[in-house]
Amino acid sequence: MTDADYGVSLSLRDRAFRDEVRAFLDSALTADTPTQTRTRGEKTRLERMRWWQTRLHEARLAAISWPTEFGGRSATPVQQLIFNAEMAAARAPEPINRSAINQLGPTIIQWGTDEQRAHYLPRILSAEDVWCQGFSEPDAGSDLASLKTRATIDGDHLVITGQKVWTSKAQYADRIYLLVRTDTRAEPRDGISYVLADLATPGIEVRPVRQITGASEFNEVFLDEARVPLSNVLGPLHGGWRVAKSTLGYERVGQSRTHRIERRLDILVGMAKQPNALTEKAFADEYVSDQMVRFAAQVEALRQIAAQATAAGVRGMSPGPEASLAKLLTSELDQAMANFGLDLSGPAGVLEAGSPGAAKNGNVAQSYLLMRAATFGAGTSEIQRNVIAERLLGLPRDP
Ligand SMILES: Cc1cc2nc3c(=O)[nH]c(=O)nc-3n(C[C@H](O)[C@H](O)[C@H](O)COP(=O)(O)OP(=O)(O)OC[C@H]3O[C@@H](n4cnc5c(N)ncnc54)[C@H](O)[C@@H]3O)c2cc1C
Known part of the structure; x- marks a missing residue:
């Protein structure tokens, strides 16, 4: 380079x-x-x-x-x-603890007590503790503030009961950072606390969810009167919404990493150069060459936007709406490229790994299925569009 x-x-x-x-x-x-x-x-x-x-x-x-x-x-x-x-x-x-390095660590640095920083940060770096994120619930995804997992205070402990879902990596993580409702009388956003919990705590059960790809990369996490020390609350008790917003901002910056997209573009160019389902010769078809140029231009635009968002994140500034723009572009482009891989491969593209003649040994089918999730994880495309509309374009707020 x-x-x-x-x-x-x-x-x-x-x-x-x-x-x-x-x-x-x-x-x-x-x-x-x-x-x-x-x-x-x-x-x-x-x-x-x-x-x-x-x-x-x-x-x-x-x-x-x-x-x-x-x-x-x-x-x-x-x-x-x-x-x-x-x-x-x-x-x-990537390091095994990528999300903890990019999201939780900076949140602990920003909001944690000296004891929490001294205890957790070195263990994130060394991968002694692998973390997962327990925010989403069956009825609380985009509308995260409607989460229902309850925590009551009992002496110097929180007693937590509820359910989380789509918890990536929980099946091999050691710890979970989760949002719980500690004040049911307050406005939804004012009654939430941000808690750091050991997944081995009695009362916590992790159940893998099987995905359309056949893999199980995320899980349901059930909490049944799990007792977690009150000292594990990160940031103010009942004030976890602001802490969570820090994490979510860092998460969107993390999602805008462009190298995966650049690699996908390389693979697509390679596929388009070979005789494929749409054209006999490299880029012979106008539609194919047009698509590739479009993707290349979008990747370049993404690189620039992602660089700005990364720079803001590194400076410790709130990443702002640029992070939403980068996240939106990344996931939509990821998905469009996976779709185009299928177009280029024709019928061989739908065959799974192990099937004779499967395109790219089944990776084309795998990517296509996997990328359905891209426009959901870390905030859906519609939510990112809302942020961009309101905060970049100054349009009226989503009611
Ligand atoms: C691969 C992957 C990994 C994930 N990992 C984790 C994890 O580790 N931890 C975790 O806590 N969560 C995780 N999630 C969950 C993720 O954060 C949620 O899927 C996401 O927030 C959307 O919530 P939902 O699935 O409940 O969909 P909903 O919020 O129910 O949305 C359904 C549809 O309605 C649309 N919609 C909702 N509200 C609006 C609105 N106001 N305006 C316009 N459209 C709207 C959405 O865009 C979507 O199309 C993961 C998800 C995926 C796909």
Whole structure:
């Protein structure tokens, strides 16, 4: 990658940082390193992702944008962009605790007590604690403030009863950060608390949900009088809504990572260059070439918007509506590209892994199915459009 690829000229310090990251990736990435691609043998994949995070942590690269005093490097926005770009170019996997590094850690830094920071942050970095997010409920997704999981105070504990759903990774996580209703008389947003809980707490049960892809990447989490110390409340008691908003802002920044999309574009270009279901020769069909140019332009636009959102997040600013724009573009583009992969593959595209003749060994079908979820996770496209309409375009609020 050259300086031009970062869209800014790099200072000597930035170049030294880039060289350090490159040298680390050169030495650390082996043929055995887990890739982003879903592989068979979930357990092995997870063990390797954990191992990869340990390597990043040893090199002080697990959470470079965190302040130095908490184990990060107080990286500048440019350094974060360099890091993201180098990781993507090297096809490096993500750390197992990615969401905790990107969302929970910054939230604890912002809202936690000294004790909470000292206890949780090092364990996030080392992957000693793998975390999952317990926000959504069967009747509280987009309208998160209507959540019903109850917590009553009993001495120095909260006693929690309710149900969470779509909890990604809960089946192998150690801990969960969750929203519970601690004051039922207050306005919906004023009676919520943000709680850090151990998943091994008696009364918490995790049940995997089987998806349309056949995999089980998310879960239902049932809480039946689970006792969690009051000292595990993050931020003010009953004031968890503001804390949750911090996490959700960081989540949207995290979702705008562009390397997955760039990789998908590379794969599509490769597929379009081969004889395919729509054209006999590379890009011979106007529709195909038109689509590819459109995707390439959108990917470039996304790179710019995502860079702005990342920069705001790294500076500790609320990521703002740019994060919604980046999230919207990322997920819609992800989905459109997966759909187009199916178009290019023709009937072979619908065959699953293991079926003779399956396009890309079943990955085309897998991506198509998987990407149905892209416009839901981390806030649906309609919700992002509402944010953009209200906060960027100044249109009237959604009632
Ligand atoms: C892959 C994936 C991973 C996830 N991981 C987690 C996780 O780890 N932890 C967690 O807590 N949650 C997780 N979720 C849940 C996710 O946050 C919710 O799916 C999302 O917030 C939407 O909520 P819902 O599914 O209840 O849909 P609803 O909120 O019921 O929405 C249904 C439809 O109505 C539309 N809609 C709703 N309100 C409005 C409105 N005001 N204006 C216009 N349209 C509207 C929506 O856009 C959608 O099309 C995950 C979801 C996915 C897909």
